[in-house]
Amino acid sequence: MLWIKSLHIVFVTSWFAGLFYLPRIFVNLAMVPDGSVAERERLLLMAHKLYRFMTILAVPAVGFGLWLWLYYGIGKGADNVWFHTKLFLVLLLLGYHHSCGRLLKKFQSTPHGQATQRSHVWYRWYNELPVLLLLAIVILVVLKPF
Numbered sequence: 001m002l003w004i005k006s007l008h009i010v011f012v013t014s015w016f017a018g019l020f021y022l023p024r025i026f027v028n029l030a031m032v033p034d035g036s037v038a039e040r041e042r043l044l045l046m047a048h049k050l051y052r053f054m055t056i057l058a059v060p061a062v063g064f065g066l067w068l069w070l071y072y073g074i075g076k077g078a079d080n081v082w083f084h085t086k087l088f089l090v091l092l093l094l095g096y097h098h099s100c101g102r103l104l105k106k107f108q109s110t111p112h113g114q115a116t117q118r119s120h121v122w123y124r125w126y127n128e129l130p131v132l133l134l135l136a137i138v139i140l141v142v143l144k145p146f
Contacts, residue, residue: 001072008064015061016134018054019093022047022100023127029107030120037112047104058097065090082144086137093133 025047032040068074075083106117139145 001068004064004067004072008061008068011057011061011064015054015057016130018050018057019097019100019130020127022050022054022104023123023130025050026103026107026123027120027127030118030123034112040112044104044108047107051101051104054097055101058094062090062094080144081146082140085146086140089133089137089140093130093137096129096133 025043029040029043029047032043069076069083075086
């Protein structure tokens with residue numbers, strides 16, 4: 001079981017690295033000045049490759065988590081409200097991951113020189129969501145407050 005936990009932690013950490021950095025690329029994309037086609041294309045390429053890579057990392061992260069839950073019974077039982085809350089937050093995290101993909105597609109489909117629908121300030125706030133989710137998930141797993 002410790003091998004599975006270790007692999008789960010490694011893949012979750014790697015996945016979060018992408019979740020932290022991709023929205024930062026969105027901030028930079030929202031700030032690209034008109035006429036800077038090469039910069040925009042480079043950022044779009046970076047974002048596309050990062051999204052693809054972090055999606056690959058999310059699969060084993062979720063898979064090992066499911067393995068721990070379903071095979072080893074971590075979180076099973078009626079008194080594990082902390083675990084059900086954690087599962088809910090993980091679902092929100094998967095939704096956030098999906099929304100990153102949708103935002104990337106919007107950036108890719110927006111012709112250069114046209115303003116994006118949101119400002120770089122909005123993307124800066126959007127970038128903070130995975131930090132809050134990680135904080136809540138770690139507190140739930142370590143402290144099991146309820």
